[in-house]
Amino acid sequence: MRLRILVRITLSLVIFLALLFPLFPLNGGTVWAQSRPSQRFNPDISLNGLFAAGYFSEPDHLQFGAHDPNERGFTLQNLELTLTGAVDPFFRAEGHLIFGFEDGESILEIEEVHMTTTGLPYGFQVMAGQFFTRFGRQNKQHPHAWQFVDQTIINTLMFGGDGLRNLGVQVSALLPLPFYLELIGSVQNSTGETASSFLSSSEETFAGRPILEQAIDEGNDLLYMGRVEASFDLSETSSSVIGTSHLFGSNGTGLDTRTQIHGIDFFVKWKPTLAHNGWPFLILQGEAIQRSYQAGAALVDSNLLPRETFKTEGFYIQSLYGFKRQWVTGIRFGSADATDPSDPRTGDRWRVSPNLTFYPSEFSKIRFQYNYDRSDERNDPIHAVFVQYEFTIGAHAAHTF
Amino acid sequence: MKKIIFLLMWVVLIQKPLTVEAKKIRIVTTTEDLAAITRAVGGNRVQVDFIARGTQDAHFIDAKPSYILKLSRADLFVQIGLGLESGWVPSLLMGARNAKIQRGEKGYVNASQDIDLLDIPTQKIDRSAGDVHGEGNPHYWLDPMNGHRIAKNIAVGLLQIDPEGKDTYEENLKQFSKKLKVAVIRWQKKMAPFKGEKVVTYHNSWIYFLKRFSLEAVAYLEPKPGIPPSPSHLEHTIERIKAEGVRIIIVEPYFHGKVSRFVGKKSGVEVLVLPPSVSSGTVIGDYFQLFDHLIASLTDALKQ
Structure with a gap:
């Protein structure tokens, strides 16, 4: 008996060592020599940390974004590990893993992981994996790319604290026209926390109705998005991008209840030819979003809530002025006709946020922001001040316009 | 669904005439220096466009959609490389969806190939030294002698995608080099x-x-x-x-x-x-x- 155990151990040890130090290498004896240059094939890696120190005049505040500063004191807004690289001659891939604290526990989220074709004919491009839905301008942006400390009210209201992202496929095409026109369509799962106006997660409620636990069992249950994006250069020094986005899917309050979300957005940037390290510049950006949510009938605490359709809308407009190298000042106004993301009947609200950002380099920033938050649900406004700080180490990601 | 099929058909149909009428090789370069050298080598077989104006700092160009449009139609793309354009070229190449000009393809030219570079770091570098370029200083076009090598790199790229123009490109390259030698x-x-x-x-x-x-x-x-x-x-x-x-x-x-x-x-x-x-x-x-x-x-x- 003992002998058999000994033989087994010896055998496994031999196999293990043989794997580690190949005695009979299959393709010549150059295994070690070749292994080091393989490091060249490592993907580009970067780590981004985004933190804030904040003060709210009211501890029970109105910052519902999952990456917003959310308490008096310090908040880890986002810690993101990004890996990007070419897969082969046909695809590129990128992954964004985010780490954070939730009720004192460290958590990991798969924010985005997707592969994209690099050269399909006729201007087509297919992306597949887990990704932010390309609805408007704000939703697809990672927190460290935001121009303000927090998410806009309307985005939190429509897409929840984390933004709208899920597993799916996106097809886009660049049309052969004299100007830039891109058509984008995507199909994604509509379940889970990151699809909050849709099938969402059964822990949530909407307008008092519980969200039913539902799996996707037919095409209607998926989330469909269509977007048209056009861009025009207004002059040598200023360019614009305009877009409309449309979302269709089922929601979790009933078995046949539907949600539609429509949005329009614009972006204009001016930067003189003789800009010094990218300064000065002026940006004007805005987005308006409208949702129509068919809530199903439900019996809650022996009250019958009827089937009804809720329309919710809101917008934001923001401007950023890079007035002096390393310095940017901005102001944003955002408004929506509901305060509580889970209840569209709650009153109107608006928020105005001036800020000032200092960029020691492209890889760090310090941002000061004040929020004046007004809601019909509250008698007093909420004042908040934030100091946000950010670092990036590793690969430099290319910017998009 | 029908609408989508019609739309796709329309996209495919309107692309056809564009590719047929294109006779000249379409080249997009990141800078005007590269555009100038490409014009000299390509002669009248090519049509050259560029992204960064000579008056702009090529480190800090916005990845404007209109540039994506230019790249989507290019047969050849030429860049300085060495990280000079790393803040915007990857976004443009990705957005352009043009298989011909992606890194490693025939229609992609990195003009820094085989240039004798200066400022190559001899020890491990990091960003505490500022915006250092890991592969060497990218401002190499400012040595006129490097013009020879840049022109040759472009000619190699042109020969790959347009072998019929061999005589023209070789002759133009010779003339350019001769003129440059005298000028230097x-x-x-x-x-x-x-x-x-x-x-x-x-x-x-x-x-x-x-x-x-x-x-x-x-x-x-x-x-x-x-x-x-x-x-x-x-x-x-x-x-x-x-x-x-x-x-x-x-x-x-x-x-x-x-x-x-x-x-x-x-x-x-x-x-x-x-x-x-x-x-x-x-x-x-x-x-x-x-x-x-x-x-x-x-x-x-x-x-x-």
Whole structure:
């Protein structure tokens, strides 16, 4: 008996060592020599940390974004590990893993992981994996790319604290026209926390109705998005991008209840030819979003809530002025006709946020922001001040316009 | 669904005539210097467009959708490489969805191939040293002798995608090189009296030019690449200027401003604003005119 155990151990040890130090290498004896240059094939890696120190005049505040500063004191807004690289001659891939604290526990989220074709004919491009839905301008942006400390009210209201992202496929095409026109369509799962106006997660409620636990069992249950994006250069020094986005899917309050979300957005940037390290510049950006949510009938605490359709809308407009190298000042106004993301009947609200950002380099920033938050649900406004700080180490990601 | 099929058909149909009528090889370069050299090599077989104007800093170009559009229709793409355009070229290439010009394909040319680079880090680098380039200094087009290699790299790219133009490209390359050889001798002769002259530049972007003409940069207005000058650094630089007998401060048009004027005034030294690139619509219309202009401005300033 003992002998058999000994033989087994010896055998496994031999196999293990043989794997580690190949005695009979299959393709010549150059295994070690070749292994080091393989490091060249490592993907580009970067780590981004985004933190804030904040003060709210009211501890029970109105910052519902999952990456917003959310308490008096310090908040880890986002810690993101990004890996990007070419897969082969046909695809590129990128992954964004985010780490954070939730009720004192460290958590990991798969924010985005997707592969994209690099050269399909006729201007087509297919992306597949887990990704932010390309609805408007704000939703697809990672927190460290935001121009303000927090998410806009309307985005939190429509897409929840984390933004709208899920597993799916996106097809886009660049049309052969004299100007830039891109058509984008995507199909994604509509379940889970990151699809909050849709099938969402059964822990949530909407307008008092519980969200039913539902799996996707037919095409209607998926989330469909269509977007048209056009861009025009207004002059040598200023360019614009305009877009409309449309979302269709089922929601979790009933078995046949539907949600539609429509949005329009614009972006204009001016930067003189003789800009010094990218300064000065002026940006004007805005987005308006409208949702129509068919809530199903439900019996809650022996009250019958009827089937009804809720329309919710809101917008934001923001401007950023890079007035002096390393310095940017901005102001944003955002408004929506509901305060509580889970209840569209709650009153109107608006928020105005001036800020000032200092960029020691492209890889760090310090941002000061004040929020004046007004809601019909509250008698007093909420004042908040934030100091946000950010670092990036590793690969430099290319910017998009 | 029908609508989508119609839309797809429409996309496919309107693309056809565009590809048929295209006769000239369409080339997009990141900078105007590359565009000028490409025109010289490609002759009338090519149609050249560029992204960054000569008056713009090629480090800081916005990845505008209109540039994506240009790249989507290109047969050949030429870039400086070495990280100069790393803030915007990857986004443009990805957005362009053009299989022909992706990195590693026939229609992609990295003009820095086989150039003798300067400032290659000899030890591990990180960003505490500022915006350093890990593979070497990317401002290599400012040594006119590197023009030969750049032109050859472009010619190799052209031959790959348009083998029928072999004779034209080889002949143009020969002519370009011959003309450049003669010109370099002329420029070196003009600069000979100023051998060993010490200068100060804003960014470490003139190293290739200075080396070719035996000039030396003893200080930079930037304390580290990409990092704005602090008052103490400027004070130190002004002392260096006086101690080393520097007579000119060279700055690119986009770096010229309060800082260079201040240092010029405090040290009593001329600030010479020199364009580092070809710029269409100005007197610097091609690669030769670039150096004609640089040498003329420099010799004028140094003669005084």
